[in-house]
Amino acid sequence: MRLLMCCGVILVLSGLFAAPEIRAALGRRQIQRDMKTEQDAARPQSVPERQVAEGAAAGVNDKGILVGESGAVEPEVVREKKTIYLTFDDGPSMDVTPEILDILKQNNVKATFFILNYGEKSIPILERMVREGHTIGIHGYSHDYAEIYASEDAFMDNVQKLHDKLLKDVGYDARIVRFPGGSSNTISEKYEKGIMKKLTKRLEKEGWKYLDWNVSTGDAEGDNIPSGHLLKAVKKELDPERSNVILLHDTSAKQSSADALQGIIDFGIENGYTFRPVTESTMMVHHKVNN
């Protein structure tokens, strides 16, 4: 995976078809609603079972799922220029993740965490993420390529299993997935040829979204890469004309990612960027699928 993260991928903004619904569990309203597109109307209006009714009050719905003021279900597209989505993969960890949450809180910046399976001790950290307005996405119950890319069903089960556990433990209905290795990974070819083409379609067909990245800090290339290197990479790759999805990691081996965070936030703010958490209405950055 580490090697795959940095390969030159062709990025496709394929999230122009913003979902008409914001699913309840995301439950927060930091999104600007000043852009709507025709695609909103064109999009099939399927309403999954787990989604709460329109107009529901904020709080917890009858299924025990956290919901926002509107109860979700409203079409919207966010303005993406000069936007930064900070995304953290492979956590939560007991040391680096809380430090990252502290920095985000001090700066009033919201981010997105693509998590792996976690122990009981991590539940308060996940609850904190939700309470403080961050988005939790699914990276997978397991990160073992041989296991998760063995078949379509193996992958879907790996997503569903963690989703269900998170829903049970935290009451959070995560709907956004990040593929281990990204959707552009070629390592999956070793286990099943063509699986990424199938999975990218299947996820969306089954009501999930998936998000890749277009700014790589390089923190996946080794443990504790000097924070100055990470910041330099971000400065080089940020583009004010688009949505910027920054890939970071929050495992215990990524202390330097936490160390680089304040610098990344300062640089973003100084240069007029807005930091947002990913929601289902976010234009999803997708890599070119290679397998």
Ligand SMILES: [Zn+2]
């Ligand atoms: Zn990962």
